[in-house]
Each structure stands twice: as structure tokens, then as C-alpha cells.
Amino acid sequence: MNTTEIKGNWNELKGKLKQKFATLTDDDLMFAEGKEDEMYGRLQQKLGKTKEEFHQILSDL
Numbered sequence: 455m456n457t458t459e460i461k462g463n464w465n466e467l468k469g470k471l472k473q474k475f476a477t478l479t480d481d482d483l484m485f486a487e488g489k490e491d492e493m494y495g496r497l498q499q500k501l502g503k504t505k506e507e508f509h510q511i512l513s514d515l
Contacts, residue, residue, distance in 0.1 A: 470515045
């Protein structure tokens, strides 16, 4: 899943991520233009996943 797809489906993805990982908050899932790397880093750290693992999670949703 690329950045364009993530932007287009972000509200749906947020809900699915929150269902799958109950520890995620709205603050964790804040997505601002140009801040995607920061958000990915925060989610990777909170979930204990590598960048590749996190991208795979998003692809599987």
C-alpha cells in the first residue's frame, strides 16, 4: 500500500487499526500532510514493529 492509497483510505484504516490494536489512540493516528514518517515511527514504536512489518499490517487490512 502506498502513501496515496493510505491518504485516500485513512479514515477506514484508522478504524481498523484501532480495532486490531486497542492501545492505539486518536493522537497516535493523527495524520498531517508531511508528517507520515513521524506517524509511522510513532506507530512502529508503540506496536513494536519494523517499518516493513507495519506496512504489511496496513496492506493486510
